[in-house]
Amino acid sequence: MTYISPSLLAADFKNLAADIKRIADAGANYLHIDVMDGHFVPNITFGPALVASIRSTTKLIFDVHLMISDPQKYIPEFIKAGADIITFHYESTDDPEAILQYLRDREVRTGIAISPNTPAEVLYPLIEKGLCDMVLVMTVEPGFGGQKMIPSTLDKVRAIRRFANAHSITLDIEVDGGINAENTGFCTAAGANVIVAGTAIFGSKKPQAIIRSMREAARNNKFFE
Numbered sequence: 001m002t003y004i005s006p007s008l009l010a011a012d013f014k015n016l017a018a019d020i021k022r023i024a025d026a027g028a029n030y031l032h033i034d035v036m037d038g039h040f041v042p043n044i045t046f047g048p049a050l051v052a053s054i055r056s057t058t059k060l061i062f063d064v065h066l067m068i069s070d071p072q073k074y075i076p077e078f079i080k081a082g083a084d085i086i087t088f089h090y091e092s093t094d095d096p097e098a099i100l101q102y103l104r105d106r107e108v109r110t111g112i113a114i115s116p117n118t119p120a121e122v123l124y125p126l127i128e129k130g131l132c133d134m135v136l137v138m139t140v141e142p143g144f145g146g147q148k149m150i151p152s153t154l155d156k157v158r159a160i161r162r163f164a165n166a167h168s169i170t171l172d173i174e175v176d177g178g179i180n181a182e183n184t185g186f187c188t189a190a191g192a193n194v195i196v197a198g199t200a201i202f203g204s205k206k207p208q209a210i211i212r213s214m215r216e217a218a219r220n221n222k223f224f225e
């Protein structure tokens, strides 16, 4: 199954609840919430208070992407705020295993992200231990929406999918950054099954048509290996 996770970063902030509803009605599965701290990445977005306040406006699964230093400090707040999936960056902590275990113990779905310059292999021990529900392969440098996808990052998606299959591990692989209806098929052919798109979906007047083309691309270019 392919999941579509529109990124809130490209939403209309002055009409947030209505814009989230528009995207939910268009067929999204998740709401991707990009949390940035101006330290791990050179941009600042939202915190747990925003997550808590939009929680009651929608049934969408909250896919929280933490681009912050010291994620372990803030994770309890995001859990309290209603995050369903919490993804933090491998590069942002010395002890990713402890954070994954912390999330597991609290029955929050676990995600770990790698930026374009981080090799896929660093995640293998964590995947092998069965600690990751999802791996997020950044297809742009984290920090800003509206960038162009870096095609070589899909080699890592391919490698991680092969590794998970070879070890009979069920794993969601999310791609994030510069994804649109035209390149979704390359992502799903590489093995991704969670598609983040900010500009392409929230920025569109016809999000339903975009989501439909993304799903069609995913069906036609599914990774079977």
Ligand code: DX5
Pocket (backbone or CB within 6 Å): 007, 009, 010, 032, 034, 065, 140, 141, 142, 143, 144, 145, 146, 147, 176, 177, 178, 179, 196, 197, 198, 199, 200
């Ligand atoms: C970038 C964020 C992405 C971003 C995607 O750091 O993690 O989620 O919002 O936006 P688009 O789809 O516009 O590239």
Ligand code: ZN
Pocket (backbone or CB within 6 Å): 007, 032, 033, 034, 065, 176, 196
């Ligand atoms: Zn993101």
